[in-house]
Amino acid sequence: MSETLVSLWQRSRDALIAAGVDSPVLDARLLLEAGAGVSRTDIVTDPRRELTAAQVAAVEALIARRAKREPVSHITGRKAFWTLDLAVSAAVLTPRPETEFVVDAALKALPPSRPARVLDLGVGSGAILLAVLAERDLASGIGLDLSPDALAVARGNAAALKLDNRVEFHLGGWDAPIAERFDLVLSNPPYIPTAEIDTLAPEVAVHEPRLALDGGRDGLDAYRAITARLPALLKPGGVFAFEVGKGQAPAVEALAGAQGLSLDAAALDLAGIARVVSGRLPD
């Protein structure tokens, strides 16, 4: 019997269930689209379309990779974030939906009518900074990262989105020389306690870059380094917004408060977890 879009979707889903993948229906569809070169609309409107042997083989190869717990984003090389379709690779953290709450906090702080300078510490794929610049025509900024390979991905995304005329990328650590004060400092730094990394799903523990995950013994190393610099990086009245891990908001608020920064109420994500710690440098 020949293979159709719907039969291959179902067979792929079953293979991913057997492999312990936690979103088998969605992942099977995304890899069916990528491997067979069809759209979601094709699958919905023409599910009994027959596939060629080459299409079936291409999809099966992608499903085999996913069954080994490689993330879909690494297999397709793409990830949707905010309004953007970003290129991603094994060199960057795959942008997460909860990180969109940092973008939300940033946009609340940036009126569209005012020019603004934005700094993103640990820019990775460029997700946060590029999402903000895409929404604010008068904003420009700097993305810093210790990983040259991540910066190459971010530069590519900025160029593809035609935002490269408003963004610079700097290679360096949290202590990199930055002789400027910003209207907005954003960060989603590594925040997983070192000992927890290997307990996470293989998609994260094996396939995401350690540099993007490892927050040191208690997960707070990056926040200690970044908050210490905030008073010198922000203009008076300038705003910061940081993503934090589950249960970390009070500790990060304490670190920022100790630097004389005022704090807003932490923003909750869709799971009700305090996800974004934000505030400002008093005028």
Ligand SMILES: C[S@@+](CC[C@H](N)C(=O)[O-])C[C@H]1O[C@@H](n2cnc3c(N)ncnc32)[C@H](O)[C@@H]1O
């Ligand atoms: C959790 S990822 C966030 C990436 C991206 N901003 C996002 O939200 O999807 C953290 C990023 O910080 C970078 N990083 C880790 N340690 C760093 C350090 N000491 N200095 C600068 N960047 C660092 C990593 O390379 C990684 O790209």
